[in-house]
Amino acid sequence: MKSTAGSQIPHRILAVLYRIAVYLAFAFVLAPMLLMMLVAFNKADFFSFPLEGFSFRWFKEMAENSEYRSSIMASLKLSLFATLLSLAISMPAALSLRTRSKQWVESVLVAPLFFPLVIWSLGLLQFYGMIGLSGSFLSLLMAHTVMITPFIFRIIIQSLREGNPKLEEAAYSLGAGKWTTFRKITLPLIVPGILVGAVFGYLMSFTDVTLTLFISSSGSPTFPVRVYSEQRSEGLNQIVLAWSAIITLVIFILSLIGEKLAGWSRYF
Amino acid sequence: MKETAEESRTLQKLRRRQAWSGAALLSPALFIYSVVFMIPALVLLIGSFQANQPEKKMWERGWALTSFSRFFSDPYFIKVIGVTLLMGVVVVFFSLMIGYLLAYHIYKAKSLAKTTWITVVLTPLFSGALLQSLGWYLLLARYGPINVLLRDTGILTKPFNFLGTYGAVTIALVHGFLPFMVLSIVNSLRSIPANLLDAAASLGANKFTAFVRVTLPLTKGGMAAGSVLVFGGTIGSFATPGIVGQGKIQLLAQIIYQQAIQVFDWSFASAISLVLLLVLATVLVLTRLAGRKGREA
Numbered sequence: 001m002k003s004t005a006g007s008q009i010p011h012r013i014l015a016v017l018y019r020i021a022v023y024l025a026f027a028f029v030l031a032p033m034l035l036m037m038l039v040a041f042n043k044a045d046f047f048s049f050p051l052e053g054f055s056f057r058w059f060k061e062m063a064e065n066s067e068y069r070s071s072i073m074a075s076l077k078l079s080l081f082a083t084l085l086s087l088a089i090s091m092p093a094a095l096s097l098r099t100r101s102k103q104w105v106e107s108v109l110v111a112p113l114f115f116p117l118v119i120w121s122l123g124l125l126q127f128y129g130m131i132g133l134s135g136s137f138l139s140l141l142m143a144h145t146v147m148i149t150p151f152i153f154r155i156i157i158q159s160l161r162e163g164n165p166k167l168e169e170a171a172y173s174l175g176a177g178k179w180t181t182f183r184k185i186t187l188p189l190i191v192p193g194i195l196v197g198a199v200f201g202y203l204m205s206f207t208d209v210t211l212t213l214f215i216s217s218s219g220s221p222t223f224p225v226r227v228y229s230e231q232r233s234e235g236l237n238q239i240v241l242a243w244s245a246i247i248t249l250v251i252f253i254l255s256l257i258g259e260k261l262a263g264w265s266r267y268f
Numbered sequence: 269m270k271e272t273a274e275e276s277r278t279l280q281k282l283r284r285r286q287a288w289s290g291a292a293l294l295s296p297a298l299f300i301y302s303v304v305f306m307i308p309a310l311v312l313l314i315g316s317f318q319a320n321q322p323e324k325k326m327w328e329r330g331w332a333l334t335s336f337s338r339f340f341s342d343p344y345f346i347k348v349i350g351v352t353l354l355m356g357v358v359v360v361f362f363s364l365m366i367g368y369l370l371a372y373h374i375y376k377a378k379s380l381a382k383t384t385w386i387t388v389v390l391t392p393l394f395s396g397a398l399l400q401s402l403g404w405y406l407l408l409a410r411y412g413p414i415n416v417l418l419r420d421t422g423i424l425t426k427p428f429n430f431l432g433t434y435g436a437v438t439i440a441l442v443h444g445f446l447p448f449m450v451l452s453i454v455n456s457l458r459s460i461p462a463n464l465l466d467a468a469a470s471l472g473a474n475k476f477t478a479f480v481r482v483t484l485p486l487t488k489g490g491m492a493a494g495s496v497l498v499f500g501g502t503i504g505s506f507a508t509p510g511i512v513g514q515g516k517i518q519l520l521a522q523i524i525y526q527q528a529i530q531v532f533d534w535s536f537a538s539a540i541s542l543v544l545l546l547v548l549a550t551v552l553v554l555t556r557l558a559g560r561k562g563r564e565a
Contacts, residue, residue, distance in 0.1 A: 021369055022369060022370070022373045025366050025369050025370050026370070026385070026388060028366065028443065029370070029388055029389060029392060029443065029446065030388060031403070031407060032392075032400055032402075032403020032404050032406070032407055032443065033391065033392065033395070033399075033400070033403055035403055035406050035407055035412075035413065036399070036402060036403045036406060039406055047406060047409070047411065047412075048411035049411055049412050049413045049415070049416045050416065085300075088296065089296045089297040089300060090297065092292075092293035092294070092296065092297070093293060093294050093296075093297040095293055096289075096290045096291075096293035096294050097294070101290070102290075102294075105294060105298070108298070108301060108306075109297060109301070111305070112305055114500070114548070114552070115305075115309070115545075116500065116503070116504025116521065116544060116545075116548065117504065117506070118504055118506055118520075118521040118524050118525065118541065118544075119312065119504070119524070119541040119544060119545055120305065120308065120309070122312060122524060122528055122534075122537055122538060122541055123308030123309050123310075123311050123312035123315075123538075123541075124304060124308040125528065125534075126308070126311050126312065126315060126326075126534055126538075127304075127307055127308040127311045130311070130325075130326060142300055142303060142304045143304050145300060145304075146300060146301060146304045146305050149297070149301075153297075200394070203394045203395075203396070204396075206396075207394075207395060207396025207397075207398060207399065208396070209396075209397065209398050209506065209507040210506045210507060210521075213525075214525070214528070214529070224396070224398045227398060227402070228398060228507060228510065228511070231402070231405070231511055232510060232511075232515065236402065236405060236406075240402070241402070244399050244402060247395065247399065248391065248395050248399060251391055251394045251395045252387065252391045254394070255387045255390040255391050255394055256383070256384075256387045258390075259383050259386050259387050259390065260383055265386050265389075265390060265451055265454065265455075266455060266458070
């Protein structure tokens with residue numbers, strides 16, 4: 001071990017530099033979200049820095065404004081149905097594919113991951129036009145379902161494969177039927193995976209702009225699409241910032257709970 | 269003899285039944301996928317090789333390569349594809365640098381700090397590109413905090429509108445895709461057996477040497493996976509360039525939207541999409557090959 005005073009000092013400087021770099025990087029990650037939160041509580045009519053003062057004004061206006069609320073409700077509803085439908089198709093598929101029997105089907109089910117949304121949305125826009133489904137709730141529901149299914153399916157199949165098949169064999173040999181074994185053994189083992197997948201899928205559907213904007217040729221069916229179109233034509237509305245602050249806060253709390261309880265960052 | 273024949277018949281029956289129930293379990297997923305994914309992909313493929321005749325039904329249109337020849341003969345579109353690819357490379361580079369730093373810090377952190385830092389990284393991932401872009405829109409605006417800071421420190425005398433510049437879009441994209449990089453690297457750091465680093469230390473390697481010779485090579489896979497995600501995300505990104513670029517920065521996805529929704533030239537939009545897809549597929553294959561070579565070496 002050689003440690004002279006000369007090599008100690010640069011070492012300490014490097015350690016300090018490393019700390020500074022880490023905190024700058026975290027500040028970079030947090031800055032846009034924090035500023036958005038602050039501006040949501042700003043009492044001025046328009047955004048300009050420095051901020052004018054603390055106020056709940058925009059949250060009150062948000063509560064009174066029914067247009068934004070109805071688009072939030074539409075988003076919540078669409079994402080809920082998409083998540084449920086996605087779970088309903090992913091769970092049986094994952095059960096059937098857990099033994100790695102049909103690799104090609106598995107590849108098909110995760111393929112949308114590798115397709116940029118714009119491309120896929122463009123094909124969908126044309127096909128929906130051909131079969132006369134454009135603009136309907138069903139068209140959005142099916143598209144959102146397939147958008148989030150790769151994630152949900154992957155998480156469920158991963159937790160199925162982490163589980164020990166011997167447990168299920170034991171249940172069979174003790175006389176439990178197929179359904180009982182699934183309900184009592186398999187399902188409890190994959191519940192954390194299902195929950196993580198469902199929350200992640202829900203949020204992905206809830207925040208989507210690209211897919212929804214492409215296939216809903218007119219109007220603004222969801223909150224993000226409404227915000228995107230408005231921002232491009234009229235600029236940013238303070239009520240939107242109030243909603244965004246609430247959404248960000250809810251997502252932060254969800255992530256904290258998910259990480260604490262299920263360690264869900266390991267699923268990515 | 270007879271018994272075994274009977275047994276095998278029962279076994280066959282059982283297998284057939286299993287195959288049927290397997291197919292039944294898969295069919296709902298495959299049905300929805302074929303309606304909203306596989307057939308639309310086919311429609312896109314066919315449409316890009318057809319003339320733009322939106323008034324006609326697909327099977328009545330004529331075949332044409334005009335969309336491709338238009339794309340490759342127009343310097344504007346060549347520039348857009350070049351800019352998009354360059355943007356992908358630049359964003360991958362910066363998110364690797366910043367992402368590794370964050371991932372390493374998270375990996376080393378103790379329980380509560382670790383959970384907190386991971387949550388800080390997860391939140392922008394879950395809240396999506398739009399909300400993050402709105403944040404950058406505020407940060408970089410003419411009357412936003414960065415302009416105020418630069419004015420107060422005397423670097424700028426007049427407020428500068430960063431929105432609509434390549435720099436602004438690059439920063440926002442690095443920020444948006446950083447979580448993917450961080451999580452990929454954190455997960456590959458987690459899979460390194462702790463005793464490897466102990467072994468390196470006991471053989472006399474200092475922390476820096478151990479990091480460069482042991483940790484870094486073992487996280488190559490995570491870096492590659494993160495890079496592919498970030499690159500693909502960047503060259504297909506739509507909402508972030510729209511909000512932060514304010515329509516002045518055109519990447520491929522923005523051009524596709526313009527051609528499809530505003531110009532209504534589906535054939536041309538499909539052709540651009542196909543080019544984008546080919547670029548992505550090439551990158552994916554090259555990364556795979558490089559990964560295989562790296563493992564052999």
